[in-house]
Amino acid sequence: MAELVITELVLNILIIGVSFVVLNWASNLAISNAIKVSTITQLGKTAVGFSLIAFSTSLPELTVALTAVYGGAAVSVGNVFGSNIVNICVIIGLAAILLHLKRVKGNASFKEFFLHIGGHMRPRKSSHTAETNIAPSFAKSELSSIYFGLFIASIVPMILIYIQGATWAVGLILLFIFVGYMYRLSKVRMPSENEVVTQEEKKKLKRYVLFTVAGALGVVVSAYFLVESAVGIATSVGLSQQVIGATIIAFGTSLPELTLDLKAFLRGHPGLAFGDIIGSSFVNITLILGITLFVPALIGSPIVMRMEVFQSLVIFSIITNLFLWYFLSRESIGWREGIIFLFVYGLFLASTLGFL
Numbered sequence: 203m204a205e206l207v208i209t210e211l212v213l214n215i216l217i218i219g220v221s222f223v224v225l226n227w228a229s230n231l232a233i234s235n236a237i238k239v240s241t242i243t244q245l246g247k248t249a250v251g252f253s254l255i256a257f258s259t260s261l262p263e264l265t266v267a268l269t270a271v272y273g274g275a276a277v278s279v280g281n282v283f284g285s286n287i288v289n290i291c292v293i294i295g296l297a298a299i300l301l302h303l304k305r306v307k308g309n310a311s312f313k314e315f316f317l318h319i320g321g322h323m324r325p326r327k328s329s330h331t332a333e334t335n336i337a338p339s340f341a342k343s344e345l346s347s348i349y350f351g352l353f354i355a356s357i358v359p360m361i362l363i364y365i366q367g368a369t370w371a372v373g374l375i376l377l378f379i380f381v382g383y384m385y386r387l388s389k390v391r392m393p394s395e396n397e398v399v400t401q402e403e404k405k406k407l408k409r410y411v412l413f414t415v416a417g418a419l420g421v422v423v424s425a426y427f428l429v430e431s432a433v434g435i436a437t438s439v440g441l442s443q444q445v446i447g448a449t450i451i452a453f454g455t456s457l458p459e460l461t462l463d464l465k466a467f468l469r470g471h472p473g474l475a476f477g478d479i480i481g482s483s484f485v486n487i488t489l490i491l492g493i494t495l496f497v498p499a500l501i502g503s504p505i506v507m508r509m510e511v512f513q514s515l516v517i518f519s520i521i522t523n524l525f526l527w528y529f530l531s532r533e534s535i536g537w538r539e540g541i542i543f544l545f546v547y548g549l550f551l552a553s554t555l556g557f558l
Contacts, residue, residue: 214435217430217431218428218431220427222428224423224424225420225424227420228417228420230417230465233471235417236251236255240474242407245388246473248338248474248477249344249390250474251474251478253388254411254414255462255477255481256477256480256484257489259418259478260486262426262455262457262458263455264489264493267282271497275507276511278490281455282490282491283515283519285455285482285486286483288456289456289479289482292547293459294336294540295541295544297463297464297468297475298334298535298536301468304334337529340473347387347477348480351481352526354379355519358488359509359512360516366510367506368495369495370495372495373492373494373499374492376496377496379492380488380492421458462475463475495507518546522543525543
């Protein structure tokens, strides 16, 4: 028996190691090809992130929604709101802090950085401690996509709480919003960035789109095996299902966004990352929630979702969106804003686990 447990543990560790390698390779594949797609189509990095990558990285939430059609719709709704909070608070929070730390050189500077956080000294004006801003300069059409995505992700939960009972009709409206805005977004073109796109490159567009989706799917699949193996290890060492669900599973469905977007930030493509983060929130609140509410009616099992039970999730989701809206309007997201996002997520976790 002990040998079986050890064998399972070693196997899960090996799977986690391979999954991390695949995650790294697939995320690089998705980002490099997404940039080529944005250049050739003139959609812009933000629009490509908002649509192509956001849809691909939301596949775990879509899987949960389709599984929940036959029961457990509340799990899908909770997953939608929880994933949106993770996407903004954790990904943007970590990116802002990591990019600042990346600019810090030497042990003395690291010590200085943490002293700044503690408020014991003022930042010294140097190349090492200069403020790092991860908020990109959006074009007008890109900014409208970001704000519209945030608006929908904020207003829909508020309306659902107000009407209390969400039916298949609400789901159908959400699906129409998703399809309509994706169509509108596909018609917008960004001005050329002085990059000459040859006819040969244009002929490769389908290949680049395919590689982008393949890379995103590779991230999703490897994230699935990573989460499953982590759950296996956590179970074998005696962690409760509640702790596993609130930590590993909750992070699991957002792991594709976390992997892709952190790498996009670190490689200097914040527009792509923000497009995916806000786009995933938009996809979750329209497509995923729409499917959760509408599809059961198609199979003869319509549901009426009582939204008041998700009040705490909705409140944290709206607070998160408002913070992001405010920081983007100031065009400034540095390590201080990153700490605020991570603090909000800490409060969310404490509230969810019953510590508050």
